[in-house]
Amino acid sequence: LAKTTQPVSMDSYEGQEVNITCSHNNIATNDYITWYQQFPSQGPRFIIQGYKTKVTNEVASLFIPADRKSSTLSLPRVSLSDTAVYYCLVVAWTSGTYKYIFGTGTRLKVLA
Amino acid sequence: EAGVTQFPSHSVIEKGQTVTLRCDPISGHDNLYWYRRVMGKEIKFLLHFVKESKQDESGMPNNRFLAERTGGTYSTLKVQPAELEDSGVYFCASSPPEAQETQYFGPGTRLLVL
Numbered sequence: 001l002a003k004t005t006q007p008v009s010m011d012s013y014e015g016q017e018v019n020i021t022c023s024h025n026n027i028a029t030n031d032y033i034t035w036y037q038q039f040p041s042q043g044p045r046f047i048i049q050g051y052k053t054k055v056t057n058e059v060a061s062l063f064i065p066a067d068r069k070s071s072t073l074s075l076p077r078v079s080l081s082d083t084a085v086y087y088c089l090v091v092a093w094t095s096g097t098y099k100y101i102f103g104t105g106t107r108l109k110v111l112a
Numbered sequence: 113e114a115g116v117t118q119f120p121s122h123s124v125i126e127k128g129q130t131v132t133l134r135c136d137p138i139s140g141h142d143n144l145y146w147y148r149r150v151m152g153k154e155i156k157f158l159l160h161f162v163k164e165s166k167q168d169e170s171g172m173p174n175n176r177f178l179a180e181r182t183g184g185t186y187s188t189l190k191v192q193p194a195e196l197e198d199s200g201v202y203f204c205a206s207s208p209p210e211a212q213e214t215q216y217f218g219p220g221t222r223l224l225v226l
Contacts, residue, residue, distance in 0.1 A: 032213045043116070043203050043217035044155070091213045097168040098213050100147070100205075102155035 022088030116218035137206030150200035
């Protein structure tokens with residue numbers, strides 16, 4: 001199962017675009033890339049998921065290069081409420097299940 | 113549509129006691145997962161139900177942990193007897209049969225064993 005590597009922490013200011021890059025060198029052909037957001041005392045919240053190229057939804061964009069060994073979560077115009085831990089996961093089908101492997105995540109702090 | 117719910121939100125018990133955690137998945141989600149995060153560690157997979165069947169229980173730490181999903185709806189995770197190292201946050205997640213790669217998490221149950 002592919003383990004991910006991402007920055008431990010990042011700071012940003014309100015209104016800025018934030019890009020968090022994740023490395024997943026061992027990603028397999030059928031694996032998905034998924035990002036979650038977690039606030040203190042809450043469960044992880046699904047943000048976005050992709051397989052290749054670019055995916056965009058109402059809250060974020062996900063950029064995946066052709067080799068799929070990394071991915072970048074882009075949060076446009078962050079606000080203070082975006083302060084959270086962001087997890088990058090490679091979702092692999094193994095032993096009849098999609099087993100999520102969480103890393104330490106990236107602690108994003110948005111400053112006023 | 114209601115999300116994944118978990119009960120209780122917090123539980124404080126003494127070592128040796130029994131605790132039962134409950135998870136109600138999103139309606140229609142056949143897949144139900146249990147995870148936990150012990151203090152200072154990463155969120156770890158415990159097991160996966162497909163309807164009422166255990167698909168993968170490779171993450172269950174030992175036989176003090178028993179998970180059930182009778183009828184394929186809600187699930188319970190019982191810890192008996194609880195030990196100090198069982199303290200942590202227990203998360204439940206569910207996913208629909210047509211999109212198993214996306215899991216939706218509940219708020220978690222914070223368990224403290226004294």
